[in-house]
Amino acid sequence: MGKTMRVVGLITEYNPFHNGHKFHLEASKHLANADYAVCVMSGNFIQRGEPALFNKWARTKMALMNGVDLVIELPVSYVLQSAEHFAFGAVKILNSLNIVDYICFGSEQGEIELLNRIAAILADEPEEVSHSIQCSLKKGNSFPKAREKAIGAYLSSENKHSNIDILLASPNNILGIEYIKALYKLNSSITPLTIKRHKTGYHSLEQKDEFASATAIRNMLRQEKHLKTLEPLMPSASYHILCGEMDKGQGPIFSQHFDMAIMTLLRRFDHLQLAAFPDVNEGLENRIRKAAHTFGTLEDTIAAVKTKRYTRTRLQRIMFNILLGITKDIFNTFQKYGGPQYIRILGMNQKGQKLLKLVNNAASLPAIVKPSSYHHSCNPLLRQMIELDFLATDLYTLHYPSTDQRAGRSDYLTSPVIM
Numbered sequence: 001m002g003k004t005m006r007v008v009g010l011i012t013e014y015n016p017f018h019n020g021h022k023f024h025l026e027a028s029k030h031l032a033n034a035d036y037a038v039c040v041m042s043g044n045f046i047q048r049g050e051p052a053l054f055n056k057w058a059r060t061k062m063a064l065m066n067g068v069d070l071v072i073e074l075p076v077s078y079v080l081q082s083a084e085h086f087a088f089g090a091v092k093i094l095n096s097l098n099i100v101d102y103i104c105f106g107s108e109q110g111e112i113e114l115l116n117r118i119a120a121i122l123a124d125e126p127e128e129v130s131h132s133i134q135c136s137l138k139k140g141n142s143f144p145k146a147r148e149k150a151i152g153a154y155l156s157s158e159n160k161h162s163n164i165d166i167l168l169a170s171p172n173n174i175l176g177i178e179y180i181k182a183l184y185k186l187n188s189s190i191t192p193l194t195i196k197r198h199k200t201g202y203h204s205l206e207q208k209d210e211f212a213s214a215t216a217i218r219n220m221l222r223q224e225k226h227l228k229t230l231e232p233l234m235p236s237a238s239y240h241i242l243c244g245e246m247d248k249g250q251g252p253i254f255s256q257h258f259d260m261a262i263m264t265l266l267r268r269f270d271h272l273q274l275a276a277f278p279d280v281n282e283g284l285e286n287r288i289r290k291a292a293h294t295f296g297t298l299e300d301t302i303a304a305v306k307t308k309r310y311t312r313t314r315l316q317r318i319m320f321n322i323l324l325g326i327t328k329d330i331f332n333t334f335q336k337y338g339g340p341q342y343i344r345i346l347g348m349n350q351k352g353q354k355l356l357k358l359v360n361n362a363a364s365l366p367a368i369v370k371p372s373s374y375h376h377s378c379n380p381l382l383r384q385m386i387e388l389d390f391l392a393t394d395l396y397t398l399h400y401p402s403t404d405q406r407a408g409r410s411d412y413l414t415s416p417v418i419m
Helices: 019-031 056-065 083-097 112-123 127-138 143-156 164-168 171-185 214-222 236-248 255-268 284-294 298-305 312-324 328-336 350-362 371-376 380-397
Strands: 007-012 036-042 070-074 102-107 191-196 343-348
Touching: 007 019, 007 083, 019 036, 019 102, 019 191, 036 056, 036 083, 036 350, 056 070, 056 236, 056 343, 070 083, 070 350, 083 171, 083 343, 102 171, 112 143, 112 164, 112 171, 112 191, 127 143, 143 164, 164 171, 171 191, 255 284, 255 298, 255 312, 284 298, 298 312, 312 380, 328 380, 343 350, 371 380
Parallel strands: 007 036, 007 102, 036 070, 102 191
Antiparallel strands: 070 343
């Protein structure tokens, strides 16, 4: 390929791929002066602790038809974790490719310097910041809020950045900082870039011109609005893929579809079993168990447990970790041995096929194109991690609207998307 060719990496969920994603993708390639775009994408579940609206292959097609060249799956064991671990997992994969020059992400901040400064502080956390976080946690604040206050106080002591609280309360800024922090921890040569989010916020329910957040689009689908209302908000290819998935009875899928499966587990498990899952500590297992025996839906259970400290997204991730059996011990072992163990290829275009040849020669992790090939790996962690991805798909497809589409083993039977 030669040194003159540049590759930009993106960390995405595309749930679903809308006009804002198209804007960000094109702006990222322009800012990085990149010839190729690689994305690491959440699979059938997303970081907010919810199922994706449509399966990972449909969303891969959306990405490829809108200008991404190579799509790689982020293992579900990293998807369903805090921003810190989600970001580390995705950045580790991009870094392991050994062909990526830049990582570009959207942020409310829109300027990289301050995000770099905060990431550097968190990567090598000063004692006063650690102490401040612990004090804030003891007062009942959530970890993100505690960290926000600690960093704000630390930077204010340098007589800089009085608006730090606002910056650290913004979800894309938080993720961006975690991406940069992961680059520091991995001693990566990848250069971070950021683009100011265009028009609508991450959680905005508003539509502005042809732009709407993925949250707004998901809300329209949940309310069963007429599909034609979505057409102006998505690139044509994305819209037609979405319609095709609905025609086949393969979506959309929402958290409430998993109500009984998760509620069954919550009532089956005792407090010691619940305490084994990530982010369940300080007696939270007792609150969850009590609520699960009091209420009959997942939504009501989460609403009863939710506090300032235990946020909705944290609780949602806990619920889906319970569904998939991703315990603290399992995840901590993955972390102990370096994080993601493989590069799972979901799809590529012709340019992506060229990239894959380079990846096969340069990458520090094995690239898996045919899922059945993982059986040949002598790495037991790789097998355990990818089998969790396969389980996630099997449980996801079980909730397709059409019963005819619910067969298992989709990961074995579905080839990577080639455009």
